[in-house]
Amino acid sequence: MKEIVIMLAEIVNNIHDILIDLLGVHMTDKELHFWIIGVIGMITFFVVFFFFKLIEKMKLSITIISFIFTFTGMVVLVFAIELQQAITNRGNMEFADAVAGLWGFLGLFFVYSIIGLIIYVMKKLFTDN
Template sequence: MKEMVVLLAEIVNTFHDIFLGLSHSLGWNLTDKELHFWIIGMLGIMCLIFVDVIFHALAKWSVTAISFLFTLSMVLVFVLAVEIQQKITGRGAMEFNDAAVSILGFLAFCTVYFLVKMIVKWIR
């Protein structure tokens, strides 16, 4: 897990340096805060448009699908936060397998929930 976080940090830092260098070479001379404003703003709106299209399509099919995707994203953020917290405090090992098993636990409980929901719907 530590290696994954370090790799992701290195990728983000590389892109940061590329965009900052590009900004200066184009004569824009953006500060770090301005660079963050533009890059995160553009990435965020692209993600919003993509997610909006997907969620509208899913809403016609199942609101539960939207609930699942939203909850999965919250669980992923929480799991990553727990692993980082373990590394910072030294109370547990920061491992990718811990994160993977956490997500599998969520998926297992979701499977049971969906099966029960289908059975109830089928009985009605």
């Protein structure tokens, strides 16, 4: 996990150097963060907006959007926990731990989905439509 964080930091530093050296962009870190995060945020917004508009047309749109939002929160949470472990030296900072935590959520969500599907099918079978 530490290696992944270090690798990501190196990628960000390389992008920073490219912007400064090759493009002649001379900004403070705050200005650079303003523009880069702003652009990344807007690109992400438009991609997410497009996909959520497609999901909106589906029958289980609220469930799908709730899952996506929750999964995103879980990704942030598990990586925050792993970083906290590295900072406090309590536990091992490992990518596999983060993945295991996400698999736990996906497994329990799968069980929830199966139970929901069974209830849905039972209602359809026993109600007049």
